[in-house]
Amino acid sequence: MGMVFTLYGAAGSGSVPVEATLRLIGQDYRVVEAPTWEGEAERDKVAAVNPMRQVPALVTPGGEIITESAAILIWLADSHPQARLSPAFDDPRxxxxxxxxxxxxxxxxxxxxxxxxxxxxxxxxxxxxxxxxxxxxxxxxxxxxxxxxxxxxxxxxxxxxxxxxxxxxxxxxxxxxxxxxxxxxxxxxxxxxxxxxxxxxxxxxxxxxxxxxxxxxx
Ligand SMILES: N[C@@H](CCC(=O)N[C@@H](CS)C(=O)NCC(=O)O)C(=O)O
Structure with missing residues (x-):
């Protein structure tokens, strides 16, 4: 189990908003760079954490895998309410x-x-x-x-x-x-x-x- 988040992603990809969020909430993370649109070899890098072979895929410090960009973003924002990056459950927005x-x-x-x-x-x-x-x-x-x-x-x-x-x-x-x-x-x-x-x-x-x-x- 790592001590930080591991994010499978790539510059310019759907991991970018996730990386920005991790920075804004002050969480350490490392990126496994995998520009999956470039071909099979890059997609294979992600297969172990996401059988869809897509980025982003986030591995939490506890070892849980979260795929799907929207789910990752909402989960990170909701679980760090002090960063105010998502409206709370009872917020009209x-x-x-x-x-x-x-x-x-x-x-x-x-x-x-x-x-x-x-x-x-x-x-x-x-x-x-x-x-x-x-x-x-x-x-x-x-x-x-x-x-x-x-x-x-x-x-x-x-x-x-x-x-x-x-x-x-x-x-x-x-x-x-x-x-x-x-x-x-x-x-x-x-x-x-x-x-x-x-x-x-x-x-x-x-x-x-x-x-x-x-x-x-x-
Ligand atoms: N539904 C996924 C889509 C992810 C996705 O399409 N990622 C692209 C990179 S930006 C990818 O990995 N493409 C390679 C492929 O689909 O084969 C999400 O929202 O995270």
């Missing part, structure tokens, strides 16, 4: 928090299994692969637009206080179709993610784990 924390993996993140390697669904049919990549871009953009129309952000997505939902959206909105399209589809959330990008407490972290490199907005 709780229902919307759970709603959008579920929406991201169900409707948006799931598209990346489909589009990262469309051959898993359509074999070597190149025309079908291209069509899947084209249509999933629009589906992701549509989902961001629908979410934007139904949230009522303040400084952050649920109001004046940041939660793990903000970290999750700030990261996922940088994936395909990237931020330029996201800003156009989701103008209200655009202001929030820019605020999260600029948080002084996370500047060193972003540079290390999801740098704002030339052309990063797409």
């Amino acid at each position: 709780r229902a919307q928090f759970l709603r959008w924390m579920s929406f991201i993996p169900a409707s948006i993140y799931s598209m990346f299994w489909v589009r990262d390697e469309p051959a898993r669904l359509v074999g070597d049919n190149l025309e079908a692969q291209t069509e899947i990549q084209r249509r999933t871009i629009d589906r992701i953009a549509d989902c961001w637009r629908m979410m934007d129309a139904q949230v009522a952000p303040g400084r952050f997505l649920l109001g004046e206080e940041m939660t793990v939902l903000d970290l999750y959206v700030a990261t996922a909105s940088r994936w395909t179709p990237q931020r330029r399209r996201f800003y156009a589809e989701a103008p209200r959330m655009a202001e929030v993610v820019r605020r999260v990008d600029a948080l002084p407490a996370l500047q060193a972290f972003w540079s290390e784990r999801f740098p704002f490199e030339d052309g990063w907005e797409g």
Whole structure:
């Protein structure tokens, strides 16, 4: 049993909001780097802790394994209430928090299994692969637009206080179709993610784990 959290993850991946959360709550952790989208060898690194061979996967100091980005984020935030990164059970924001924390993996993140390697669904049919990549871009953009129309952000997505939902959206909105399209589809959330990008407490972290490199907005 290790004394710290072990996180299977990769720069720029769904482990990034989890890593940001671990930093903000002041928990030590080590990362087993596994950019799973690069191929079988990287996916195999994760197989022992997650048969889905996906990151993020968190191993707690007690040896418990938690997969699924939203579950990890909610569990970490709820179990460190002093960090104020999730609304408490009786907080009026709780229902919307759970709603959008579920929406991201169900409707948006799931598209990346489909589009990262469309051959898993359509074999070597190149025309079908291209069509899947084209249509999933629009589906992701549509989902961001629908979410934007139904949230009522303040400084952050649920109001004046940041939660793990903000970290999750700030990261996922940088994936395909990237931020330029996201800003156009989701103008209200655009202001929030820019605020999260600029948080002084996370500047060193972003540079290390999801740098704002030339052309990063797409
Ligand atoms: N439902 C999972 C999805 C995780 C996921 O798709 N992770 C990507 C990396 S960002 C991955 O490991 N992809 C490799 C694959 O699915 O084969 C979650 O929310 O954690």
